[in-house]
Each structure stands twice: as C-alpha cells, then as structure tokens.
Amino acid sequence: xxxxxxxxxxxxxxxxxxxxxxxxxxxxxxxxxxxxxxxxxxxxxxxxxxxxxxxxxxxxxxxxxxxxxxxxxxxxxxxxxxxxxxxxxxxxxxxxxxxxxxxxxxxxxxxxxxxxxx
Numbered sequence: 001x002x003x004x005x006x007x008x009x010x011x012x013x014x015x016x017x018x019x020x021x022x023x024x025x026x027x028x029x030x031x032x033x034x035x036x037x038x039x040x041x042x043x044x045x046x047x048x049x050x051x052x053x054x055x056x057x058x059x060x061x062x063x064x065x066x067x068x069x070x071x072x073x074x075x076x077x078x079x080x081x082x083x084x085x086x087x088x089x090x091x092x093x094x095x096x097x098x099x100x101x102x103x104x105x106x107x108x109x110x111x112x113x114x115x116x117x118x
Contacts, residue, residue, distance in 0.1 A: 013069060018076065021094070033073045040081040045094045053083040053092060 011019050014036065018024075022038035029035075042055050059080045066074040083092045 014076075015066070018078070022078065029072070032071070033075060034069060035075050035077060037077045037079075039079045040094070042081060044083070045092060048083075048085070048092060051092075052086040054086070056082050056084040056091060058082065059093075 010024060018038050021043070022040050024036060025039050026037040027035065028037075039058070044051075044053055059082060061077050061079045063075055063077050066076050068074060080093065084090075085092050
C-alpha cells in the first residue's frame with residue numbers, strides 16, 4: 001500500500017490533530033490490539049513564528065486509548081516535542097487537548113462513551 005493510501009486511511013480513522021501535527025512513525029498489530037506511534041513534527045507552535053526557537057528534544061512518550069477498530073483495541077503512542085526560546089530562556093510546547101481529563105483515552109472517545117451510556 002502506498003504512503004498516500006495509508007495517509008488517506010489515517011485521516012479517516014485517527015484524530016485530526018494527530019494526522020496534522022504528528023508523523024506516524026510506526027504501527028503494529030499485537031494480538032487484539034492496534035498500536036500507532038506518533039512523533040510531533042518540528043513546526044513552530046502558533047504565536048511563535050517570529051521567536052528564536054530551536055528544537056530541544058522530546059517529552060517521554062504518552063499512551064492513550066482511542067476508538068476500537070474492527071474489534072481491536074487501539075492505542076496511540078504519542079511523543080511530543082519541546083522547543084527552547086532563546087530570547088526568554090523558557091521551554092515552549094504546544095497545548096494539546098488529546099486526553100480527556102481524568103482518563104487515559106482520547107477526548108473524542110470519552111465524548112462517545114458518555115453518549116452511549118446515557
């Protein structure tokens with residue numbers, strides 16, 4: 001399957017923010033589980049286009065659960081990037097709302113489960 005086809009499928013199945021701001025670096029099928037691995041792209045966060053930032057590595061990988069696909073549990077392994085602002089001397093990151101508060105599942109999946117349980 002070509003990378004264009006894989007990207008088109010990813011756009012349909014995965015949260016939009018992951019497809020837009022992250023690179024899908026690996027995927028695995030482990031028994032009844034699908035694992036997708038993402039690394040944040042080296043594009044500056046909004047509002048910092050004029051700042052003097054340089055990439056300063058990554059945060060530890062976070063794992064969250066998403067909607068099941070074809071009866072398989074889906075786990076998203078996300079590695080977020082951080083930048084160093086040379087002007088202010090502070091670390092800059094994007095503020096992601098990927099995980100629903102108090103859970104280890106995506107916000108979209110949590111909203112879906114709330115509706116189903118009503």
